Amino acid sequence: MARRVLDSDLLSDLLRGANAHVVASARRYHADHQVLTFTSLTALEILSGLHHIGASAQIKRAEALFAENDEIQPNVEDYRLAAEIIGSLLRAGTPIGFIDPAIAACAIRRGYAVASANTSHFEYIRSVGYGFHLENWRDDPESLALCAGD
Numbered sequence: 001m002a003r004r005v006l007d008s009d010l011l012s013d014l015l016r017g018a019n020a021h022v023v024a025s026a027r028r029y030h031a032d033h034q035v036l037t038f039t040s041l042t043a044l045e046i047l048s049g050l051h052h053i054g055a056s057a058q059i060k061r062a063e064a065l066f067a068e069n070d071e072i073q074p075n076v077e078d079y080r081l082a083a084e085i086i087g088s089l090l091r092a093g094t095p096i097g098f099i100d101p102a103i104a105a106c107a108i109r110r111g112y113a114v115a116s117a118n119t120s121h122f123e124y125i126r127s128v129g130y131g132f133h134l135e136n137w138r139d140d141p142e143s144l145a146l147c148a149g150d
Contacts, residue, residue, distance in 0.1 A: 002133065004029060005072065005107040006038045007100070007116030008045040010137055015046070015061055025115075025137040035070040039106050041099045043071065072106045081105035088128040096121045108132050 006014075006026075013022040014036075030036060043066050050059045074082070082098070082105040089095055100121040107114045113133035114122055122134045 003033060003037055003110070003112045004115040004135070005103060005110075005112050006036055006042065007103060007114065007118060007122075008038075008042045009117040010115055011036070011038055011042060011062075011065070012046055012049075013117070013138070015058065015065060019138050021139070022117075022137045035068070036065075037070040037072060037112065038066070039072045039074060039103050041074065041102055045099060072110070074102055074106055078102065078105045078109055081109060085125055085128070085130055088130075089124060092124075092128050094124040094127075096124055101125060104130060104132060 010022050010026075013019040014026050017023060026036060043062075046062050047059065050062060079102065082102040085101040085105060086095075086098065089101065100116075100118070103116075104114060104122060104125045106112075108130060113135060115135050115137050116122055117136050117138040119134060119136050122132075126132070126134065
């Protein structure tokens with residue numbers, strides 16, 4: 001089974017236990033890979049939101065989750081591809097900011113899939129010619145079983 005890069009929305013769901021499908025998918029994935037994979041940009045998104053609301057207990061839980069799992073720290077090649085993706089999105093009239101294109105670039109360069117509930121942003125990226133597998137663990141609790149052959 002291919003590795004997945006988890007977007008912040010799914011990691012946030014996991015931290016809060018907010019969605020049983022996300023929790024079940026994460027457990028199945030973790031059983032196969034022993035770690036969840038995320039980017040340091042995802043950590044930035046989650047931690048900045050938690051600091052904004054002063055959620056010290058949640059910050060500690062997030063830090064523990066990050067420490068136990070696989071953090072991709074984007075390098076210059078990841079950022080070059082992200083810049084290319086951003087340029088393509090701007091030309092297409094579908095700007096989505098910087099973080100999701102950078103997450104997609106990290107996944108593409110490593111041959112990983114992306115797991116996110118914000119599929120519209122990642123679909124925009126695919127629509128301008130960047131190929132990667134995308135799954136939504138909120139909507140499809142069996143997504144890992146369906147993609148076992150990828």
